[in-house]
Amino acid sequence: MVSQKIAILIPCYNEALTIGKVVADFKMHLPYAEIYVYDNNSKDETVAIAKKSGAIVKHEKKQGKANVIFKMFREIDADLYIMIDGDDTYPVDCIKQMVDQFTENNCDMLVGDRLSNKSYKNENKRAFHNFGNNLVRALINVFFGSDLKDILSGYRIFSRKFVKNYSSSIKGFELETDLSIYALHYGLTIEEYSIHYRDRPEGSESKLNTFTDGFKVIKLFFNLVRLYKPLLFFGTVALLLFTLGLIFMVVPIREYFEYQYVYKVPTLIFSIMLIIVSLLSFATGLILDNISIIDAKNFKVRYNNTL
Template sequence: MVSPKIAVLVPCYNEALTIGKVVSDFKIFLPDAEIYVYDNNSKDGTSVIAREAGAIVKYEKKQGKANVVFKMFREIDADIYIMIDGDDTYPVDCIQQMLDQFIENNCDMLVGDRLSNNSYKNQNKRAFHNFGNNLVRNLINVFFGSELKDILSGYRIFSKKFVKNYASTIKGFELETDLSIYSLNYELVIDEYSIDYRDRPEGSVSKLNTFTDGFKVIKLFFNLVRLYKPLLFFGTVSAVMFILGLLFMTIPIREYFEYKYVYKVPTLIFSIMLIILSLLAFMTGLILDNISIIDKKNFKVRYNSTR
């Protein structure tokens, strides 16, 4: 039986302190894999250290993790793809067990779950990160009817079908959220493997901004709900406007029954406008929902035809 070709993808930006160890660990625990480090305009010699450690080094000038990963997906040919950050926060010694689970369960994507065993909560010292992880996870699980444990993990394994069909317009650290929602929307096979997360070593600086990047992730989530679940999104907007319209309409109706005359005509007009807009929003949701259903059917045909 021919062994699958495995590619390790390491998007990097100023990770000179840790990239050498990440590459060396994969050389030990997955010696037959090809390790690709894509340097995203680092200024600390990341690419030199990665090359000396034995990685295949390439470059992406467009700033942003998502831009780097898109280029990796486009350029690298393999049967199985392992994506990991270059900051040495994810364990490599369990990679064979992760691969075994990925292959055995015929997964499209397997996620390194940092949250189930509380290793992320115990190790991560950045304020509000645990709160942000739980908020995003709960929102996605509620809206998409899933039971995922870790939405934002950067440690993932993908099938070739997934890599060659994945498309998005994002650019930065919202990538993991988009990967998770994309998989849920198209009903791909997702699995999780509990890992022991460790915080960055002393001197290694995170590129994440808790509030700025957190806001981007929340904004992306609602944009993806609008895109992937338009009937739910526009139906909610429609229901809110319809209820407000009815509430405002009670004022002129009460006046009419009391005085046989409507004094607050602008309120009546405003309430009617809200009800009309609510109907338009609902029709928009219906139309976009039908388009979304057709898109899913086309995706499945395209996905199943990928060799």
């Protein structure tokens, strides 16, 4: 494990209260790793404290956690990457066990699972966060045929191949959802390690907005279903439109058989339009599904050839 070049990635925005402890914990439990703190326009003493603690400090001006992580992935060269928040909510004392599991099982991504025990439910004081976590987890597991316990954890380990091949257009806290669905779509090896989550210390404020960020995550999920499972997405739309078309067509058909004449011509035209659009939607799904299959095959070639 020591022979691997390990990089600790800590994106930060106003984490002066906790960043020093997070860096110190990694220096204690993983002394041979390089610790990177990328500041995202903090207004407090985050940068000064991180430097004093011995971290390599850099900056990302584009606001948003995803923007920071993308820059880290692009600039930092390592064999193994550990992503963690700077708010001291994730335990560092188990990091050696996490790295061992990741290395021994040749994972592409290992997720720090907060939800398999009661620590997150007991510690997290933010309303609706437990509900949001369960909803997103259920949606992804159903649509992608997985059995992941924690979709939104910000504590993850990545392989070099994962980091150098990952790409996305998101900007903020939807990052964890995108990482999970990306790995599931391309058939990468994902494992989880149960951790004990703790809430932020008093005086430390979360940057998450329960409803705004929750809506963004749900919106991202359906956009990714459209992107990664186009036949399912457009096929569902086609089925709904086709069903509506048949329902609207009942009245004109009944009129024709009863009076040998259609009085509600606009209804007939509307129903035919719905059926035509449904067929176009289904055809679109078929075409995009073939493109998605080809993309997945090309991705595997690129991924396996990454040094």
